[in-house]
Amino acid sequence: MDWTAIALSVRLAAVVSAILLVIGVPIAYWLTFSSSRWRFVCESVVALPLVLPPTVLGFYVLLALGSRSPIGRVWMAWTGRGLAFSFEALVIASILYSLPFAVQPIAASFAQIDRTLLEASATLGVARLQTFVRVVMPLSVDGLLAGIVLTFAHTIGEFGVVLMVGGNLPGVTRTVSISIYDDVQSFNFAAAHQTALLLLIVSFTALTVVYGLMRKPWAVAPLS
Amino acid sequence: MTLGVRVRKRLSRLFRLDVAFDVDSGVTIVFGESGSGKTTLLRCVAGLAAPDDGRIAVGERVLYDAGNGVNIVSSQRRVGFVFQHLALFPHLTAAQNIAYGLSRLPKAERRERTTAIATSFHIAHLLDRRPAEISGGERQRVGLARALVTDPAILLLDEPLSALDHATRSRIIADLREWNDAHRIPILYVTHSQREAFALGERVLLLREGAIVADGSPDAVLNAPSHDGVALLAGFENLLDAEVVDRRPDAGVMVARLAATTVDLETPLASSGVGARIRVAVRAGDILVAAERPRGLSARNVIAGSIVALTRQGATVHVQVDVGGVPIEVHVTPTSSELLGLGPGRDVWLVIKTHSCHPVSAV
Secondary structure (H helix, E strand, O other): OOHHHHHHHHHHHHHHHHHHHHHHHHHHHHHHHOOOOOHHHHHHHHHHHHHOOHHHHHHHHHHHHOOOOHHHHHHHHHHOOOOOOOHHHHHHHHHHHHHHHHHHHHHHHHHOOOHHHHHHHHHOOOOHHHHHHHHHOHHHHHHHHHHHHHHHHHHHHOOHHHHHHHOOOOOOOOOHHHHHHHHHHOOOHHHHHHHHHHHHHHHHHHHHHHHHHHOOOOOOOOOO | OOEEEEEEEEOOOOOEEEEEEEEOOEEEEEEOOOOOOHHHHHHHHHOOOOOOEEEEEEOOEEEEEOOOOEEOOHHHOOEEEEOOOOOOOOOOOHHHHHHHHHOOOOHHHHHHHHHHHHHHOOOHHHOOOOHHHOOHHHHHHHHHHHHHOOOOOEEEEEOOOOOOOHHHHHHHHHHHHHHHHHOOOEEEEEEOOHHHHHHHOOEEEEEEOOEEEEEEOHHHHHHOOOOOOHHHHHOOOEEEEEEEEEEEOOOOEEEEEEOOOOOEEEEEOOOOOOOOEEEEEEOHHHEEEEOOOOOOOOOOEEEEEEEEEEEEEOOEEEEEEEEOOEEEEEEEOHHHHHHHOOOOOOEEEEEEOHHHOEEEEOO
């Protein structure tokens, strides 16, 4: 089994889940509670990775991060190395690719909160940010959990975007799914079997735990 | 302290809220049918909805002034709001709900105030339970306690008791009245229940289609013949002139003697002193008829009378009973009427629960 690839995938998924939790919550909050008439545009952008082929997304991310792009040049000046085909590039691409899987369940659970609870909080003298911490967050635990689990599982399993942006460098960008693809290409079916089975078990266990905890049908779904 | 409200708000092409009034400390009932703009009015005062124009002030403190662009956010208005559907925080215990608005206070004081108000609203025994684990009436008490514990400058109640049974309602009204006697702040109490209007209100604003069409004592407004339908809405067939002859504040009751009779009725305690002339409102359907003098009843009012006339209207028999010269209307079912053998001239006993007698100030 390719333990290096497994470790890399887990690290990538953990980093992406953590970052998406931080940026996904404010996006979900805005999408749920904003009355801006441009909200639908933001909704479309967030949901784009659900319908866009991973190769298309990967292609644009690669262009944006390449050594001739502004971002790539700033990165080069700052760190002394290229951004494309690096672990950081994988993180950036995966954040974009998994955005709807984090934002949508969180936004859905925010939307289920009775608005009068927020009004009650306001009339009790509690300002908006505090209301968010004391009412919205505790009542959205299942949505937050669903967002994290989905993001984690989705990032572990991604293939197309990783291949476009990261390539196939062992220990740097060679994730589990690419490792499986390589094994199959080189007729090493035994190794592919082992890694694939591990991935299957991990995914199944994660979902079982979440569904079991939430006792609610389809608690984890990209569009709930 | 005076609450001054001038609010204009267009809600649809046809419907506009346009009201102006000042209220002093004490309970002012905002009465009207659903869709008359009652809730919108409260929401504007609380800052949960923005008026198109107007001015809202508590004493010297301006909460909203369209002219000067003043619009204080809800959380800074010091307005207590009790919602129709309560809006208790489901993830917090009763104690945490009550203490929610006290987070700026030190922990010890927070606990002290929570316990004190829970005791006065009879919910001290369920402080560690969540809203889902207590009854509707208890939940309502938690909702009231949560709003009142923050020492609001004004209190707004949006049909707070509409989901409760009559007995629970009366008990909560008694508690609320007691609180109102101790803390005099302006209270706007929205309802479309005549019982609540009579039981709590010192003044009634009658709202119809976004405008105030009557303003005065509950008795004057809800029985004023000039407002057709209002008297009917009030739904009390019996409005009996009486005089307060005794008050028992510890029992929460008083005794009123029907005018020109020796008949005494026990009613819930009202602010009227001994000797005050009041009216007692009783619904015809809240009175029981007994063919013989009943014994061992919890109802405190058992009075003798004789039947003057019977008329059947639909599924109800309207019985006119003479009680020492005072006519009282009683509604019974045709079956009861037959079984009891009711007829003109027949002597009967009327049984009325204390809380079915609503003392109303006489005009």
